[in-house]
Amino acid sequence: MTLGRGRRAVSAAFVVACAAAVVLAVVPLVLVLGFVVGRGVQALNADFFTRLPQPVGEAGGGMANAILGTLTLATLAAAMAVPIGVGTGLYLSEHSGRPFASLVRFAADTLNGVPSIVIGVFAYAVAVLPFQRFSALAGGFALGVMMIPIVARTTEELLLLVPESLREGALALGATRGRAMLGVVLPAALPGVVTAVVLALARVAGETAPLLFTSFNNRFFATSLTEPTSSLTVQVFTYAISPYEDWHRQAWAGALVLIVMVFGCSLLARLTTRRLERMHRGG
């Protein structure tokens, strides 16, 4: 059985190689997080959250305007993407077999794969050029477009988790399809839908490329939605490619805040999904 031993050795080597691949895949996470936390914490202080950026050459200052800007943009994006995304998700789960549903599903997946910079160019053409100004509205539109497919597909998946018996029960009691959906199935899936929105928000809040030429940047607080508006991501980018030591420190702090926001949302979403799955699968 020398052949057997050779085969077993090959197999063992393969398992070890796969384990090594996992280690290689996870190492960057440790490295990136290590640096962001290590350098970010050093630069983070109360000023960062409460002060405006200082002019070049003066130390200190913060990113209060950028944090507020990111929240504004995320809110605008959600206002656009939640109705369309949830509506699409409802449609897809209700008519999953129809050819039109397949087409919509395909369009949503396509939209999800469009590079964010292309969405930025589109938003520039639609929401900046006609008005001849960069604005929070244009930035929110760009992020909203990116959010729609994520909300739609996640909502669809979570609605499918709701047991068929709930819907059948409602229909048996004489409810119309729409009533059964809105009155029974959607409420049962609501925590899931909220999760989908949070997850999508986490993703778009970290986007930079679609904001570069839609919401642009602003050294001060934007006073209206039709003004250029700063965001954490664009501000981190501007600071990172600048030649100033102090701005680099602030960029790390910005990255840390960004990561905490994004991971916080992802974690929250994950916990809710788990609970939802356990609830409906009766685990």
Next chain:
Amino acid sequence: MARRAPSVLFGGATTALASAVLVIVSAIAVVLTIDALPSIRRFGLEFWSGTVWDPVTQDFGALPFIWGTLYSSCLAIILAAPIALGSAVFIAEFAPPWLGQPLVFLIELLAAIPSIVYGLWGIFVLVPDIRRLELALPDALRQSPFFSGPPLGLGLLSAALLLAIMVIPFTASVAREVLRAVPLAQREAAYALGATPFEAVRAALHYARSGIAGAVMLGLGRALGETMAVAMVIGNTPKISLSIVQPQYTMAAVIANEFTEAAQPLYLSALVEIGLVLFAVTLVINALSRLLIWSMTR
């Protein structure tokens, strides 16, 4: 009758909202095409073979950006695919649940890190390390066309490495789903015939080959469109070169860097045309990979 009205309304409203997704995708194609027309009319096919990118003389050729995009993305995929597939196999086939679950979570976290954060880490940590590596290269290697040029750190190698890191979690999680869709009976049959774990997995991989190809292509689509991280480390120089240590440029990066500076309509139009092609290419790649994955997991 009155009770039916809300139901009809509900059906109509959700259909309308679902149609909005179709409208947006079509609108992107139409709007980009219209705005790219001046450039398409002016340069025609020469836009794609021209190597000069000069806003001052209004001469625009996009070949260096296409070259940089393809070169960096392909290099990234070559680096990422074995690692992504290896970890997908480990998690799906070999890891016990207590280890598999946390690993899935860690890989999800990797996918959630914003591209700007990878870029920041790239500029301040990866690029200096790559520069040191390039300085340590033996002279014999430096003579070869793949490593010629001054050791700047900024360049194709840094971009490809960063892209590989960013693509791994996507490809790995899709590949894991695909492997999970392989019927358990496949493996049981292999083991029953006396196969080693490697041989059983090889059979599963063979069964899942179209889905695995889809997972790798999905990663390629991501890499082609990735903007910020690449723009921050690739050096942004429109020059066609085989050398992986030299600065180059990508399609997404040139749009990000020059769009707000493009004062003349033709300049802007040329950038939009690059965006249009990026849109078309990622569309085709995504459609193909979805098709491949769907044929596996449906």
